[in-house]
Amino acid sequence: MLDLFAIGIALMLVVLAATYVVRFRGHPWDIYYPKLAWLRAGIYFCCCYLLSWWTGAMELLVTSPIATARQLADPGWQLFTAGVYLFILVAYSGVWSYFTPVFERKSNRLVSAFFGFLWGSSSGQLFLSIWLLVGQAGMPAWGTWIVTFLILGAWQPNWHSIYWDHYIAPEHDTPMTQKIKALGCHIPNLAIGLTHLTMYESYFVFVSAQVIACVSAALGMRYPAPWVAPSALDYARRSSGRPPRCTGYIPEDPLTDKYTPFYPGWRGPVR
Numbered sequence: 001m002l003d004l005f006a007i008g009i010a011l012m013l014v015v016l017a018a019t020y021v022v023r024f025r026g027h028p029w030d031i032y033y034p035k036l037a038w039l040r041a042g043i044y045f046c047c048c049y050l051l052s053w054w055t056g057a058m059e060l061l062v063t064s065p066i067a068t069a070r071q072l073a074d075p076g077w078q079l080f081t082a083g084v085y086l087f088i089l090v091a092y093s094g095v096w097s098y099f100t101p102v103f104e105r106k107s108n109r110l111v112s113a114f115f116g117f118l119w120g121s122s123s124g125q126l127f128l129s130i131w132l133l134v135g136q137a138g139m140p141a142w143g144t145w146i147v148t149f150l151i152l153g154a155w156q157p158n159w160h161s162i163y164w165d166h167y168i169a170p171e172h173d174t175p176m177t178q179k180i181k182a183l184g185c186h187i188p189n190l191a192i193g194l195t196h197l198t199m200y201e202s203y204f205v206f207v208s209a210q211v212i213a214c215v216s217a218a219l220g221m222r223y224p225a226p227w228v229a230p231s232a233l234d235y236a237r238r239s240s241g242r243p244p245r246c247t248g249y250i251p252e253d254p255l256t257d258k259y260t261p262f263y264p265g266w267r268g269p270v271r
């Protein structure tokens with residue numbers, strides 16, 4: 001069954017990639033096009049799912065119990081698992097979403113949640129796949145933790161700043177919020193999740209936590225539906241380096257800018 005699913009995902013990847021090459025290659029980056037963003041995201045999701053199938057991560061998720069009888073009887077597992085989910089909810093529904101400018105995007109919670117599910121389930125399986133691949137090196141468990149953390153700690157910020165935040169996500173950050181989210185959400189998320197995974201090998205907990213995080217983030221940024229018209233406003237900023245990186249929205253005066261009420265001392269929008 002998983003092999004058939006993988007074949008279907010591979011065919012979908014070919015269709016999406018061909019559509020992108022034929023219709024959208026070389027499209028300008030500075031105006032946000034939701035239809036194109038969904039297409040690019042779909043290609044990424046398919047690649048993650050196929051990697052998960054190839055490494056066996058997908059099979060582990062399908063065949064392993066959500067929790068074993070031993071884990072359910074272990075107070076340590078219960079407390080740690082509850083702590084993982086509590087942190088994710090506070091970090092992403094609370095901190096991440098609060099420090100996210102949404103500009104003039106309208107909320108469509110069903111569409112945003114669906115995108116977040118695809119984003120979280122694919123990224124979670126990507127993380128799990130890397131952990132499994134590193135584990136094949138035969139290192140002690142905490143050696144696998146360290147190497148996986150270093151790989152993903154290098155991959156995630158570069159992937160987001162070079163590609164994801166340019167071409168898939170609508171503008172949802174400022175230079176200040178990028179730092180807050182990295183230190184308050186993303187780094188501890190990875191550290192806590194990998195620690196729980198290393199100690200208990202609870203694959204479902206690890207991936208489902210990423211699903212909750214990404215659904216919360218997609219809702220927080222008001223991720224638009226693919227049929228929404230392209231934005232006529234260019235909020236995106238990128239560095240002049242090679243490769244260019246997304247710097248986030250840079251307000252002229254964050255204390256009076258109408259899109260950034262989270263700055264300390266904010267005095268309201270300019271009238």
